[in-house]
Amino acid sequence: MVDGPRAGGPGGGPGTLEPTPGGERDWLRFRDDSAPDEPAVSLDAFLDQSNAGSVRIEAGDDVRLLGPHLERLRLVEIDFPKFRDGRGFSSARILREMGYDGEIKATGEVLVDLIYFMRRCGFDSFAPNVPLDRADVESVLNRYPHVYQHAADAAVPIWQLRHG
Amino acid sequence: MYKYDQYDQAMVDARVADFRDQTRRRLEGKMTDDQFKPLRLKNGLYLQLHAYMLRVAIPYGTLDSRQMRKLAYIARTYDRGYGHFTTRQNIQYNWIKLEDAPDILADLATVEMHAIQTSGESIRNISADQYAGATADEIIDPRPWAEMIRQMTTFMPEFSYLPRKFKIAVIAAEADRAALRWHDCALRIVQNEAGEIGFQVFAGGGMGRTPFIAYKIREFLPTNQILSYLQAILRVWNRNARRDNIHKQRMKILVHELGEDEFRRQVEEEFEHFLARGEDFPQAEYDRIAAYFAPPPFETGLSEEIDRSDPDFALWVDQQVAAHKAPGYAIVNISLKPVGQIPGDISAEQMELVADLAERYSFDELRATHAQNLVLPHVRKQDLHAVWSALHEAGLGEANLDLVTDIIACPGLDYCTLANARSIPVAQKIAERFADADRQKDLGELKIKISGCINACGHHHAGHIGILGVDRKGTENYQLLLGGSGDEETSQAKITGPGFDEAGIVDAVERAVERYREIREPGERFLDTYRRVGMDGFKEAIYG
Ligand code: SF4
Numbered sequence: 100m101v102d103g104p105r106a107g108g109p110g111g112g113p114g115t116l117e118p119t120p121g122g123e124r125d126w127l128r129f130r131d132d133s134a135p136d137e138p139a140v141s142l143d144a145f146l147d148q149s150n151a152g153s154v155r156i157e158a159g160d161d162v163r164l165l166g167p168h169l170e171r172l173r174l175v176e177i178d179f180p181k182f183r184d185g186r187g188f189s190s191a192r193i194l195r196e197m198g199y200d201g202e203i204k205a206t207g208e209v210l211v212d213l214i215y216f217m218r219r220c221g222f223d224s225f226a227p228n229v230p231l232d233r234a235d236v237e238s239v240l241n242r243y244p245h246v247y248q249h250a251a252d253a254a255v256p257i258w259q260l261r262h263g
Numbered sequence: 264m265y266k267y268d269q270y271d272q273a274m275v276d277a278r279v280a281d282f283r284d285q286t287r288r289r290l291e292g293k294m295t296d297d298q299f300k301p302l303r304l305k306n307g308l309y310l311q312l313h314a315y316m317l318r319v320a321i322p323y324g325t326l327d328s329r330q331m332r333k334l335a336y337i338a339r340t341y342d343r344g345y346g347h348f349t350t351r352q353n354i355q356y357n358w359i360k361l362e363d364a365p366d367i368l369a370d371l372a373t374v375e376m377h378a379i380q381t382s383g384e385s386i387r388n389i390s391a392d393q394y395a396g397a398t399a400d401e402i403i404d405p406r407p408w409a410e411m412i413r414q415m416t417t418f419m420p421e422f423s424y425l426p427r428k429f430k431i432a433v434i435a436a437e438a439d440r441a442a443l444r445w446h447d448c449a450l451r452i453v454q455n456e457a458g459e460i461g462f463q464v465f466a467g468g469g470m471g472r473t474p475f476i477a478y479k480i481r482e483f484l485p486t487n488q489i490l491s492y493l494q495a496i497l498r499v500w501n502r503n504a505r506r507d508n509i510h511k512q513r514m515k516i517l518v519h520e521l522g523e524d525e526f527r528r529q530v531e532e533e534f535e536h537f538l539a540r541g542e543d544f545p546q547a548e549y550d551r552i553a554a555y556f557a558p559p560p561f562e563t564g565l566s567e568e569i570d571r572s573d574p575d576f577a578l579w580v581d582q583q584v585a586a587h588k589a590p591g592y593a594i595v596n597i598s599l600k601p602v603g604q605i606p607g608d609i610s611a612e613q614m615e616l617v618a619d620l621a622e623r624y625s626f627d628e629l630r631a632t633h634a635q636n637l638v639l640p641h642v643r644k645q646d647l648h649a650v651w652s653a654l655h656e657a658g659l660g661e662a663n664l665d666l667v668t669d670i671i672a673c674p675g676l677d678y679c680t681l682a683n684a685r686s687i688p689v690a691q692k693i694a695e696r697f698a699d700a701d702r703q704k705d706l707g708e709l710k711i712k713i714s715g716c717i718n719a720c721g722h723h724h725a726g727h728i729g730i731l732g733v734d735r736k737g738t739e740n741y742q743l744l745l746g747g748s749g750d751e752e753t754s755q756a757k758i759t760g761p762g763f764d765e766a767g768i769v770d771a772v773e774r775a776v777e778r779y780r781e782i783r784e785p786g787e788r789f790l791d792t793y794r795r796v797g798m799d800g801f802k803e804a805i806y807g
Contacts, residue, residue, distance in 0.1 A: 158506065181506075183301065183384065185424025189502050192421050196540070212285065212302055219420035232293065238284060243277045243418070245270050248490075249542045250420040257270040257414070258548045 126233060127225040129218070130202055135174040155206075162190045162197075169199050177222070179207035188220045195221035195251035211235045215242065221251035264327055264628060265410050265555045267375045274417065275372045278379055282306050283365035290362070301424075304383030307355075308364055311678050315359040318381040319371060323391035323409040323433070324352035324631045326376075328618035331629055333374040335614035341367055346614065348599060348607040350671060350722055351430070352390050352631040353381055357678050379417060384425045386416040386497075392434040392441050393630040396556060397640040399588040401436035403460060405452050407553040408489060409433045411544055415490050422497050426504035426512035429497070430469070442633055442725055442749030444468045444477040447514045448496055453483065461485050466496055466526070467518030470719035475515040476753050478523045480530065488534075490543045495533035499526070558589075559626035559641055565591025569644050575660075576651050578700065582662040584647065593644050595625075597637040597654060598661035598669065602694045605687050606672045607635030616657045624650055633722075633749075634671055634710075636664065667709040667776065668694040671722055675715030675732060676739070682715035684732025684739035685765075689713055692769045697776075706776060709789045712747070725749035727790045728772060729756040741768035745775065745801060746793045757798060759805055771805055778804035 128134065139155040140148065146164060153174040156162055165172060175194060177187040191203050202224055205217050209227035214236055217225070225231075246254045267275070282302075289299040303309075307318035319334070326334075334354055338346045341363050342356040349355055359367070371377055381388055389409045396404040412431060416422075422429075432441045435452035443449040449465040461483040468477030484492055500514045503521070518526045567590065571577040585594040597617060599607050609617075621629045621639055624646045630638035642650055654660045663669045670693060673679065675686030690713055697703055712726030716733075723729030729744035740762040747756025763771050776789070778801050783792045793801065 161502075182298070183424050184506050185384075185422065185426075186502055186506070188421045188423055189498055196536075210298060213423060216418070216420040216423040235288065235293070239281075242281045242284075244273045247274070247414045247417050248419060249540070257274075258544050260270065261268070261551065262545060262547045 127227075127231070127236070128202075129223040132202075134224075135202065137174075139174060139176045156187070156190055158184050158186045160190070162193050165194070165199070166197055169197060172199060172201055174202045174204065175199070176204045176206050176226075179205060179209055179213075182208040182210050182213060188216065191217070191220040191222050192251045211239050215239050219246070219250040219252045219254065264325055265322075265406075265552065271375070271414075272372075275375070275377045275379070278306075278377060279365065279368045279372050282368055286361065286365050301383055303364075305380055305385050306364075306368070307378030307381035308359070308361075309382060310680070311357065311674075312676075312680055313678070314357065315361055315364065316355055316357050316678065317359045317364060317367060317378060318349065318353050318355040319376060319378050320381045320388040321352050321354060321376075321631050322413050323389055323395070323406050324393050324633075325391075325395075325406065326629050326631070327627045328622040328629070330374045330376055331614050331618035331621065333370060333376070335611040335618070337367055337370060338611040338614065345608055345610045347605070347674070348609065348631050348635045348637070350633050350635060350673070350720060351388060352393070352633055353388055354631070357674070382428075384427050386419065386422060386425070386429045386431065389413050389416075390430070390432045390441055390446070390633060392436055393632040393638050394440060394585065394594055394640065395435070395630075396558065397587055397592075397594050398436055398438075399586055400438055401434075402452055402454055403435050404553075404556050405433045405435040405450075406556050407549060408450070408452070408486065410552050410555075411549065412489070412493065415493070415544070419497075421494075422501055425497070425501055426506060427509070427514075429500075429514065431493075437751065439749070439751040439753075440632070442722065442753075443751075444753040445470055445722070445725055445749055446477060448493065449477050450489070452486070455483050459485070462489055462492075464492065466530075467515045467523075469513050469515040470722060470724050471513065472510060472717040472719075473513075473516065474719070474724040474755050475519060476755060477515075478518060478526075480523065480527045487543055487546065487549070488538060491537035491540075492530070492534050494537050494542070495530045498533050499529045503529075559628075561589040561592060561641070562643070563590070565643055566645055567591060569647055573648070575655075576648055578704075579651050579655075579660060579662040580647060582664050582666070582704075587641065589641070591644055593642050593647060595639040595642045595647070595650055596632075596664045597639065597659050598663055599636050599659070600663055600669050600694070601658055601661045602663075602668055602698045603691055606670050606690050609637075613657050613659055616653060617659070620650055620653055634665075634669065636669070662700070663703060665708045665710060666703045667697045667706050667711060668703060670694060670711045670713060671726070672713040673715050673721035675713075675721075679715060681718060682732065683717075683734040684715050684741060686713045686715040686721055686730075686732060689730060689732075689741065689765060689768060692765070693772055696769055696773060706780070707788055709776070710748075711772070722749065723747070724755050725753075726756055727788075727793070728775060730768060730772075733762060735762065739765060741765065743768065743771050743775070743805065745798065746790065748790060754794075759798065759802060761806075774805050775801055 139153040145154040204224040432446040464481035465477035625639040672686040672690035676682035712722040713730040714721035714723040725747040731742040744756035
């Protein structure tokens with residue numbers, strides 16, 4: 100590991116559900132800091148506007164363009180136009196690999212069964228376009244006792260557990 | 264053979280619970296069928312014409328008797344008493360009830376098996392040379408790497424929703440028995456001049472409606488960097504593939520559109536990045552896994568003699584038995600293509616018999632092949648007659664490996680919702696036409712492969728003779744193709760001309776085969792003759 104932290108910001112590994120206190124609205128946010136309130140702008144607008152702190156990434160956008168601007172970035176929203184469009188998983192993990200530790204929010208068609216994998220890729224808040232069942236989310240997040248590989252979270256892969 | 268430790272077991276057990284929960288939510292109406300579909304697909308459960316089909320993974324085609332007996336138990340308990348071996352070294356059951364699926368997975372988990380990622384847009388079961396660890400022509404047993412790749416690619420978060428399926432194959436022999444370059448990513452273990460072992464990497468192969476033979480994108484990759492390299496390939500594809508047209512999302516299309524060089528450049532760039540992050544498995548993990556694949560305790564001083572006095576047995580030996588690396592041993596191929604039967608089908612009783620034979624005569628090991636047959640990898644030559652007698656009695660004694668009746672066929676319109684035409688009856692009719700043993704023997708190696716639609720599950724692009732079922736104004740019609748191959752000289756079959764109806768295709772195949780017999784030169788296989796004379800040498804004979 101050389102170019103950035105693996106931990107996906109506050110909130111622990113994928114298996115822990117520690118939502119911020121503060122009511123129903125926030126139980127899908129896995130961070131301790133307060134939520135940025137400025138609206139997210141498009142990637143083009145963000146790159147043009149030197150003062151924007153929140154950006155919205157569409158499925159085809161290249162998040163590596165954000166590399167030089169991580170300092171001022173507080174929120175990246177990554178959209179899933181369809182749950183079958185998995186580009187956002189790479190976008191989130193690349194952001195964490197670049198060292199970004201602000202909020203990464205998944206928007207759009209975010210399904211219960213995707214959240215576990217999204218958490219592992221570095222997403223730490225969720226704004227699904229269809230409400231999710233909290234018990235289902237908790238159960239999915241705690242389903243797997245181990246992981247087989249590194250991602251953008253702090254989970255230790257099985258091969259590392261095997262060899263101490 | 265690999266054995267699960269507590270971690271592997273915990274993961275498959277968790278998957279069973281996960282799927283049980285997903286199925287419950289579906290049955291309770293908390294999920295639409297559309298939302299459930301990709302979840303069940305990632306667990307090998309398809310909705311077919313008459314029932315659900317469950318595809319069970321057989322990693323790199325290797326299994327033991329305990330697992331085979333469990334597969335028989337599942338066939339008997341939850342299906343109609345049989346199973347079907349597929350062209351990806353898996354087994355599938357065609358008559359499954361949705362509500363039984365979680366229990367089947369739980370049964371599988373008790374013998375270290377699963378159905379994880381056997382379908383859907385995911386990294387599929389890794390395929391490998393069915394002779395791995397037994398053949399004299401390999402550099403090293405490729406399965407430890409296949410197992411490492413299996414683990415790394417299980418529930419890989421970043422690749423939760425790939426653009427399409429992704430198929431990987433690994434071999435380590437000169438001969439290619441795994442149709443290597445028809446895979447999205449193909450790895451061949453080679454030795455460089457310094458004597459080091461590494462991977463030759465091919466990418467962008469695949470069948471389907473737009474067939475491509477994989478390009479070589481790396482001449483030599485140190486084996487301990489393979490996981491970084493695979494992640495690099497997957498990331499380049501996941502980020503850059505089209506997402507607007509399901510027919511253009513396989514990696515082969517991206518490689519083709521970017522061009523081989525640009526694709527390679529992007530992969531290398533991403534590879535450097537992953538390499539620096541240090542995510543490859545350490546040597547200790549390779550060593551741990553490789554220990555499970557250590558050669559079995561072969562006896563020494565065994566006789567090389569085979570008593571060939573029984574002519575039926577001698578015929579079977581000549582066709583079904585391959586050279587083994589250990590003196591006194593042989594590799595036995597079990598045909599699942601008795602003439603007139605469904606290619607790849609096997610009954611629960613036959614599975615149990617094969618399990619018994621593996622336990623008694625083959626160090627408890629079995630293999631499934633992409634040609635829908637089975638293998639007993641380590642049999643003493645002195646036991647061959649006993650093995651043959653038992654197989655023969657169980658209806659598994661056919662001597663047709665790689666011959667004209669050893670046909671690969673997809674399930675086709677008898678089961679599959681996507682099919683345009685039936686594959687199984689065509690395979691049966693061709694096999695019946697050429698059933699005569701002397702005629703088969705005279706024709707020599709001849710691989711016929713049949714798909715019921717353009718998706719090419721029956722590998723028709725790779726058939727010496729390929730058959731593709733199409734829909735022609737509402738009736739089943741069959742195109743004939745010639746000249747494909749999945750071996751080390753991979754080639755794509757070409758369409759001969761207008762298609763045929765069901766009776767017509769059998770006659771057309773026979774005309775092509777008879778033409779070969781007329782014009783072949785000594786020692787030439789059908790494929791060699793085709794390569795020498797081209798389509799023109801056959802066309803007139805086929806269409807008159
Ligand atoms: S080739 Fe077509 S018909 Fe045959 S199994 Fe595949 S999808 Fe079904």
